[in-house]
Amino acid sequence: MPRNSLHxxxxxxxxxxxxxxxxxxxxxxxxxxxxxxxxxAQAGIKATxxxxxNVNTPVWGxxxxxxxxxxGTQPRWVGNDFMGIAAVMEAAGAIxxxxxxxxxxxxxxxxxxxxxxxVAPWTRPTHEFVESYxxxxxxxxxxxxxxxxxxYGTKQEALAEVAATVRNNGARHPLASCYGKDPxxxxxxxxxxxxxxPFHLLDCCLTSxxxxxxxxxxxxxxxxxxxxxxxxxxxxxDRQGLSYTRAPVWDTYGAIGQRxxxxxxxQAGMGPGDIDVCEFYDPFSFEIIRxxxxxxxxxxxxxxxxxxxxxxxxxxxxxxxxxxxxxxxGHAGTVQMLQxxxxxxxxxxxxxxxxxxxxxxxxxxxxxxxxxxxxxDVMILGREQLQ
Amino acid sequence: MSxxxxxxxxxxxxxxxxxxxxxxxxxxxxxxxxxxxxDAIGDTNPVYTEVDESDIEAPAAMLDVWTMAGNIPRxxxxxxxxxxxxxxxxxxxxxxxxxxxxxxxxxxxxRLGELLTGKMTLIDVSDLKTTGLGCGYFVSTLTEFTNQQGxxxxxxxxxxxxxKPRERSSKGSKDRQPVPEHLQVRPRPGKMQETEFxxxxxxxxxLRIQQCNGxxxxxxxxxxxxxxxxxxxxGHRAASGKATLHAFVEPVHPPMPxxxxxxxxxxxxxxxxxxxxxxxxxxxxxxxxxxxxxELVFQQPDPDLTLPMFRPxxxxxxxxxxxxxxxxxxxxxxxxxxDVTTNLVVGGAIATRDFEDIHHEVAAAKRAGLxxxxxxxxxxxxxxxxxxxxxxxxxxxxxxxxxxxxxPNVVGDTMTLSATLVSKQRVDGKGxxxxxxxVANSMGNHVTGTVTLEFPTQAAAGGSL
Numbered sequence: 047m048p049r050n051s052l053h054x055x056x057x058x059x060x061x062x063x064x065x066x067x068x069x070x071x072x073x074x075x076x077x078x079x080x081x082x083x084x085x086x087a088q089a090g091i092k093a094t095x096x097x098x099x100n101v102n103t104p105v106w107g108x109x110x111x112x113x114x115x116x117x118g119t120q121p122r123w124v125g126n127d128f129m130g131i132a133a134v135m136e137a138a139g140a141i142x143x144x145x146x147x148x149x150x151x152x153x154x155x156x157x158x159x160x161x162x163x164x165v166a167p168w169t170r171p172t173h174e175f176v177e178s179y180x181x182x183x184x185x186x187x188x189x190x191x192x193x194x195x196x197x198y199g200t201k202q203e204a205l206a207e208v209a210a211t212v213r214n215n216g217a218r219h220p221l222a223s224c225y226g227k228d229p230x231x232x233x234x235x236x237x238x239x240x241x242x243x244p245f246h247l248l249d250c251c252l253t254s255x256x257x258x259x260x261x262x263x264x265x266x267x268x269x270x271x272x273x274x275x276x277x278x279x280x281x282x283x284d285r286q287g288l289s290y291t292r293a294p295v296w297d298t299y300g301a302i303g304q305r306x307x308x309x310x311x312x313q314a315g316m317g318p319g320d321i322d323v324c325e326f327y328d329p330f331s332f333e334i335i336r337x338x339x340x341x342x343x344x345x346x347x348x349x350x351x352x353x354x355x356x357x358x359x360x361x362x363x364x365x366x367x368x369x370x371x372x373x374x375x376g377h378a379g380t381v382q383m384l385q386x387x388x389x390x391x392x393x394x395x396x397x398x399x400x401x402x403x404x405x406x407x408x409x410x411x412x413x414x415x416x417x418x419x420x421x422x423d424v425m426i427l428g429r430e431q432l433q
Numbered sequence: 434m435s436x437x438x439x440x441x442x443x444x445x446x447x448x449x450x451x452x453x454x455x456x457x458x459x460x461x462x463x464x465x466x467x468x469x470x471x472d473a474i475g476d477t478n479p480v481y482t483e484v485d486e487s488d489i490e491a492p493a494a495m496l497d498v499w500t501m502a503g504n505i506p507r508x509x510x511x512x513x514x515x516x517x518x519x520x521x522x523x524x525x526x527x528x529x530x531x532x533x534x535x536x537x538x539x540x541x542x543x544r545l546g547e548l549l550t551g552k553m554t555l556i557d558v559s560d561l562k563t564t565g566l567g568c569g570y571f572v573s574t575l576t577e578f579t580n581q582q583g584x585x586x587x588x589x590x591x592x593x594x595x596x597k598p599r600e601r602s603s604k605g606s607k608d609r610q611p612v613p614e615h616l617q618v619r620p621r622p623g624k625m626q627e628t629e630f631x632x633x634x635x636x637x638x639x640l641r642i643q644q645c646n647g648x649x650x651x652x653x654x655x656x657x658x659x660x661x662x663x664x665x666x667x668g669h670r671a672a673s674g675k676a677t678l679h680a681f682v683e684p685v686h687p688p689m690p691x692x693x694x695x696x697x698x699x700x701x702x703x704x705x706x707x708x709x710x711x712x713x714x715x716x717x718x719x720x721x722x723x724x725x726x727x728e729l730v731f732q733q734p735d736p737d738l739t740l741p742m743f744r745p746x747x748x749x750x751x752x753x754x755x756x757x758x759x760x761x762x763x764x765x766x767x768x769x770x771x772d773v774t775t776n777l778v779v780g781g782a783i784a785t786r787d788f789e790d791i792h793h794e795v796a797a798a799k800r801a802g803l804x805x806x807x808x809x810x811x812x813x814x815x816x817x818x819x820x821x822x823x824x825x826x827x828x829x830x831x832x833x834x835x836x837x838x839x840x841p842n843v844v845g846d847t848m849t850l851s852a853t854l855v856s857k858q859r860v861d862g863k864g865x866x867x868x869x870x871x872v873a874n875s876m877g878n879h880v881t882g883t884v885t886l887e888f889p890t891q892a893a894a895g896g897s898l
Binding site for chain 1: 622623624625628653654680681682683685686687691692698708709710711712723734738
């Protein structure tokens with residue numbers, strides 16, 4: 047396996063604020079500052095040690111360039127404002143090429159949805175060939191799910207099993223929007239109101255408010271700090287066009303993310319069997335099934351059976367979305383994509399509530415995006431640095 | 434029921450069993466009237482018009498046409514029990530009358546030259562009933578048709594509802610938040626210079642798909658560089674409008690104030706080999722299935738927005754009769770959308786000799802509370818017969834149409850016919866098939882009911898050798 051400079055990069059601190067449908071009294075500025083102070087404290091560094099920044103606050107409207115002033119410091123490097131795995135990869139690249147040594151990545155959102163908290167219905171207002179037909183995000187993702195059900199006989203119950211598993215994880219995470227909720231079953235998912243066939247309400251992600259941040263640095267620097275570094279083993283992106291503009295159908299875009307996963311596996315020298323935790327992107331229940339197939343955990347068309355066979359629980363072979371994900375942890379702005387990386391890091395570093403711990407987890411996979419979004423990014427993280 | 438109502442009902446029911454004066458048709462069964470009817474209804478079965486005169490059969494659904502009064506001043510029939518009952522009901526405040534059910538039984542096909550007589554009997558007045566329209570009484574008549582030899586050739590049972598309209602409550606509408614103006618209409622597409630050809634096409638009734646002038650590859654949504662050959666020289670072609678349904682979704686929540694529910698979003702695969710997102714219209718969500726054939730139909734959801742949409746493709750006419758033995762209980766007939774045009778409504782009314790003004794005069798229809806003229810029952814009957822016959826083939830015969838009348842078919846709407854085969858059996862060496870029929874439009878079910886068809890069977894065909 048060729049040496050990759052990504053392997054010299056570690057994530058050394060993570061912080062999630064509390065997530066909720068509505069965080070009274072908070073705005074995205076107060077939340078991002080909490081997250082930033084959280085990671086600085088956890089890493090035991092000074093604000094002035096941070097020389098690279100990629101932070102945005104969508105409601106306040108601060109771009110990374112503007113937000114870089116928040117610390118009152120003069121960062122050497124500023125990232126683009128695309129959050130999530132892509133932002134972590136960008137920061138890692140900047141560190142690997144010597145443009146920065148300690149990069150802060152974070153985002154927060156509050157106040158966007160007002161008090162309603164419903165799924166924002168007109169999420170994509172400017173798409174010429176879809177916008178006039180009454181489509182919205184859930185409906186576009188549903189095309190893909192429905193086609194899969196048609197081709198492979200995938201059952202609603204399989205989708206519901208995914209949703210129940212994810213939501214029951216979130217109910218046990220103290221920071222999650224849905225913390226403290228009673229456990230649910232697949233039947234409860236099926237009994238919830240229909241949103242866009244085949245998705246019931248509980249098959250869909252929520253909208254919420256919250257913030258998060260993480261710190262990235264070199265493995266060398268990490269050794270000098272009192273931190274639990276988690277290492278990047280491999281990563282890849284797959285971009286196939288402007289999100290939500292094309293017919294997002296299964297046979298065209300169902301395998302989106304495959305190229306990203308192949309690249310990540312190649313860099314890590316690993317395959318699906320080496321993954322201990324699957325922090326997959328969960329905008330809709332079906333996307334988990336799609337990713338298991340696309341990333342090679344099971345054969346094409348068998349994702350439905352795969353999730354029904356006891357694989358995806360915390361005690362299963364491939365536990366999914368251990369923090370509750372977009373469905374029950376948080377889905378605020380773009381920070382939710384970064385929170386997939388954070389979930390993987392915290393699970394590997396053991397910074398999760400006991401009830402959600404995956405014992406002995408060494409390697410985790412985090413993903414962003416899905417088929418209707420027409421992009422899918424993949425990152426594999428590990429407790430051990432690749433030598 | 435109050436004493437007053439009981440007295441009314443007693444008076445009404447006293448007329449049950451009474452018969453109106455027999456009506457003798459003005460003309461015998463004749464080819465010009467048949468041709469006229471076939472033209473109006475769109476029925477092209479050759480057995481009605483194209484064979485030797487001695488073999489010509491009148492369309493079964495024309496049964497009532499022959500004895501219709503036509504556009505002549507009607508003389509009041511003092512014996513007509515229905516008139517008597519209607520007069521009583523009118524006096525008691527039950528002034529609005531709508532057709533509720535019609536059931537026609539066709540004993541055998543009629544031949545040219547037969548002269549029909551219709552005898553109507555009042556057969557039932559219901560108890561006081563409350564429906565969605567209001568409360569009132571159902572009045573049923575049975576008309577039996579005989580020919581000049583006195584042979585019974587068919588019958589027509591007609592049930593009407595005389596009612597006091599229900600008071601409409603405006604409760605609830607006050608509490609609702611007003612929909613902002615910009616959400617009352619669908620979002621307008623954000624057109625670009627590069628995509629103008631598409632929207633220009635829509636205005637001209639043409640679905641245009643971008644095509645590379647180099648390698649002829651199609652692209653939708655349009656691109657700026659051909660993904661196949663790399664050419665920047667891009668043109669477009671007109672799509673035929675034929676497509677199949679690749680995937681669909683019925684969005685139900687959250688509510689889109691600018692959409693009419695229910696609606697279907699579909700990914701359709703064009704015959705030319707590319708796909709687009711659109712709405713599937715003119716069929717109910719439960720009738721939509723992956724793979725169904727579709728046809729292009731431009732729609733104007735708002736006055737200044739024309740969008741290409743797709744609906745069930747009109748099925749082709751079966752030129753050879755289906756084999757009775759191949760038919761399966763539970764099988765469905767293809768959906769059949771028919772635009773309710775002025776031509777169809779007015780043409781159908783006149784061809785069925787129905788000169789009621791509500792079927793040909795917009796002002797009269799408006800007085801009746803509708804925005805345009807609407808289809809008469811006999812035209813609906815004829816179209817139902819045509820639908821099942823075009824599926825079954827030219828040798829199948831309609832034996833019975835038993836339907837419940839619902840939402841009116843107003844000009845500008847589209848009626849979509851659908852049917853399921855619910856039973857098949859052999860009767861007297863012939864194959865009998867009963868279909869559950871539904872005709873829906875934008876307001877709901879226009880009619881629901883059953884149609885019975887008779888098929889020649891192998892045994893019968895063998896006998897004629």
